[in-house]
Amino acid sequence: MIRILYVDDEADLREIAVMSLELDPEIQVRTAASGAEALEQAKQWQPALILLDVMMPGMDGPATLARLRADPDTSEIPAAFITAKTHPRHVTDLKALGARAVLAKPFDPMSLAANVRTLLQP
Amino acid sequence: MSGTQERQKHAGTVKPPIPADEADRLQALEHYRLGGIGREQPFDHITQFAADLFDVPMSLVSIVGSDAQCFRGACGIDETHTPRDVAFCAFAILQPEVMVVPDAAKDPRFRSNPLVTGAPHIRFYAGAPLRVANGQPIGTLCIIDHEPRDFGEQEQKRLAQLARTVVDLIEFRVEGFAAEEHRRKLDDERQLLKLTVENVSGGVAVVDRDLRLMLWNQAFVDLFDYAPDSVTGGRDARELIRLTAQRGELGPGDPDQIVTGFVESIRTSDSRRLEIQRRNGRILDIRRESIRGGRFIMTARDVTQERQISRLKDELVSTVSHELRTPLTAISGALGLMAGGAAGELPDRAKQLVAIGSKNAERLIHLVNDLLDMDKLQSGKLVFHFEGRELGLLLTEAIEQIEPYAERFGVRLAFERPTDAVVAKVDSNRLCQVMTNLLSNACKFSPSGGTVRVSLQRAGDSAHISVADEGPGISPEFRARLFKRFEQEDGAHQQGHAGTGLGLAISKAIVEAHGGSITLDPETEKGATFRVELPAVTAS
Numbered sequence: 001m002i003r004i005l006y007v008d009d010e011a012d013l014r015e016i017a018v019m020s021l022e023l024d025p026e027i028q029v030r031t032a033a034s035g036a037e038a039l040e041q042a043k044q045w046q047p048a049l050i051l052l053d054v055m056m057p058g059m060d061g062p063a064t065l066a067r068l069r070a071d072p073d074t075s076e077i078p079a080a081f082i083t084a085k086t087h088p089r090h091v092t093d094l095k096a097l098g099a100r101a102v103l104a105k106p107f108d109p110m111s112l113a114a115n116v117r118t119l120l121q122p
Numbered sequence: 123m124s125g126t127q128e129r130q131k132h133a134g135t136v137k138p139p140i141p142a143d144e145a146d147r148l149q150a151l152e153h154y155r156l157g158g159i160g161r162e163q164p165f166d167h168i169t170q171f172a173a174d175l176f177d178v179p180m181s182l183v184s185i186v187g188s189d190a191q192c193f194r195g196a197c198g199i200d201e202t203h204t205p206r207d208v209a210f211c212a213f214a215i216l217q218p219e220v221m222v223v224p225d226a227a228k229d230p231r232f233r234s235n236p237l238v239t240g241a242p243h244i245r246f247y248a249g250a251p252l253r254v255a256n257g258q259p260i261g262t263l264c265i266i267d268h269e270p271r272d273f274g275e276q277e278q279k280r281l282a283q284l285a286r287t288v289v290d291l292i293e294f295r296v297e298g299f300a301a302e303e304h305r306r307k308l309d310d311e312r313q314l315l316k317l318t319v320e321n322v323s324g325g326v327a328v329v330d331r332d333l334r335l336m337l338w339n340q341a342f343v344d345l346f347d348y349a350p351d352s353v354t355g356g357r358d359a360r361e362l363i364r365l366t367a368q369r370g371e372l373g374p375g376d377p378d379q380i381v382t383g384f385v386e387s388i389r390t391s392d393s394r395r396l397e398i399q400r401r402n403g404r405i406l407d408i409r410r411e412s413i414r415g416g417r418f419i420m421t422a423r424d425v426t427q428e429r430q431i432s433r434l435k436d437e438l439v440s441t442v443s444h445e446l447r448t449p450l451t452a453i454s455g456a457l458g459l460m461a462g463g464a465a466g467e468l469p470d471r472a473k474q475l476v477a478i479g480s481k482n483a484e485r486l487i488h489l490v491n492d493l494l495d496m497d498k499l500q501s502g503k504l505v506f507h508f509e510g511r512e513l514g515l516l517l518t519e520a521i522e523q524i525e526p527y528a529e530r531f532g533v534r535l536a537f538e539r540p541t542d543a544v545v546a547k548v549d550s551n552r553l554c555q556v557m558t559n560l561l562s563n564a565c566k567f568s569p570s571g572g573t574v575r576v577s578l579q580r581a582g583d584s585a586h587i588s589v590a591d592e593g594p595g596i597s598p599e600f601r602a603r604l605f606k607r608f609e610q611e612d613g614a615h616q617q618g619h620a621g622t623g624l625g626l627a628i629s630k631a632i633v634e635a636h637g638g639s640i641t642l643d644p645e646t647e648k649g650a651t652f653r654v655e656l657p658a659v660t661a662s
Binding site (some may be wrong): 019084105108 | 448450452455458462464
């Protein structure tokens with residue numbers, strides 16, 4: 001099974017993301033509603049990929065990624081941002097933080113799982 | 123005395139002839155401002171001197187006008203003027219040298235002259251013409267006696283000499299007038315400049331090449347909060363900069379070093395713009411521009427409110443876009459999952475409804491994206507990353523992106539790609555946005571089964587792209603408004619072609635940022651053809 005951790009403060013989007021990703025029977029999804037929760041889950045569950053919303057109250061996506069990278073238990077887990085800010089400049093900035101990719105919101109729910117699989121290819 | 127009485131009184135007098143170039147002579151009078159009545163002290167002094175020198179009771183500096191001779195200077199005579207008809211001087215100005223009348227009572231020209239028969243009882247007269255720079259005789263310096271007298275050659279020479287001094291005085295006098303006029307004009311201009319500067323809405327200060335304050339307005343003093351007595355003409359601008367630096371309003375650092383930095387920038391650049399925040403929170407937009415003669419003009423404007431509004435707008439746009447996109451992501455995601463069968467097979471009616479929901483969620487997403495782009499374009503915040511790209515490849519990508527959309531309308535996309543590469547410096551994402559906009563419009567307006575033709579050509583230094591559809595075309599009334607914001611052809615909504623009305627305005631701005639142009643081909647008979655022209659890069 002491929003473990004994906006989806007982090008977003010919006011409950012509805014978490015639900016949609018879970019349904020979208022689980023269209024792929026080999027994907028298992030867990031969600032976190034905040035950066036702090038994401039750190040906890042990532043440490044314990046060791047997902048194959050973390051999908052991070054950028055704009056979250058408190059610890060936002062970039063701050064969460066920085067904390068993940070700083071912790072030896074999570075520093076190797078690939079992460080991708082999923083955001084409404086998809087201007088090339090933003091994308092470049094976000095990638096510079098160490099994200100593997102920047103996926104656009106709104107996403108196509110029917111192809112999200114496929115996109116995620118592509119990201120995980122070596 | 124009336125005119126008739128005057129003439130009767132002078133009956134029998136020989137009238138002085140009028141010079142042939144009298145008009146020029148009168149013009150000279152005008153030029154030297156010697157027309158009219160009025161005595162002047164320097165001329166009085168000269169006549170006093172002449173009377174003493176030649177030992178006569180009367181002497182005059184007489185200016186011969188068109189109707190009268192007027193005494194600019196006089197000694198022994200209280201009258202200010204006499205009619206020209208009886209003036210000895212009117213005869214004297216006709217002579218090349220000094221005119222001498224040893225005994226007027228014996229001279230046929232003057233013996234019945236009222237000035238001889240009556241007061242001031244002239245018997246002897248000698249007058250030297252006053253010839254100004256252009257040679258015109260404007261009057262005389264004359265001496266008069268009640269007794270007949272001989273006037274030798276030596277004395278005539280002296281009188282002529284003295285007359286030249288009078289002329290010198292007249293020339294100086296007119297130069298003085300010119301200088302005075304010049305000064306008055308300068309004063310006027312200075313006053314006007316001061317008034318203008320004072321009435322400018324922002325702060326203005328002009329500084330000379332030695333960094334001394336020349337001109338400023340109250341707004342300048344107020345905006346920088348200088349004490350009124352610290353801003354004076356000739357004040358060293360460095361001291362004013364230091365005052366502001368000392369308040370910490372020109373950034374951190376040693377005030378003296380800040381001043382040195384400013385002076386260096388003044389020496390090395392013709393203009394500079396800078397925004398500072400004052401201690402009181404006000405934000406000033408300051409500009410410096412060099413003007414003639416090493417001087418510079420400094421303008422300052424309070425932009426606090428503008429900046430606040432701009433920041434509020436940015437925050438609003440950012441918030442609105444985020445707040446709109448989040449629920450839109452949820453809506454389109456939920457509908458997408460339903461349409462994709464994630465919740466099981468839907469009955470046909472439900473599929474239709476979900477499709478309507480999806481389509482409209484997509485429209486809203488487009489609108490939000492377009493609004494954001496338009497805002498960025500307008501505020502100049504849209505950053506372009508130009509790189510050399512092969513346009514055939516870029517167009518193929520754009521066509522591939524739009525293909526699913528075209529299928530929905532039953533429209534075929536045909537691309538006529540040249541064999542040679544056409545390269546242009548473009549921002550790929552932005553140009554792709556323009557192409558997908560043109561292509562989606564073309565698909566939207568095409569009849570089912572129609573074809574949208576895309577072509578790419580290189581013509582000289584330009585790359586020509588065209589997108590042609592087989593739709594109903596664009597009405598002549600709408601063509602003029604086509605590239606304006608929020609414009610959509612009447613009836614587009616009813617025909618199910620609704621868009622945001624921003625796509626073409628954004629496309630135009632993007633193409634223009636590439637140094638290109640976007641136009642609607644006016645020649646097309648059927649459908650609509652859009653042409654995009656971009657500067658091409660020469661293939662090496």
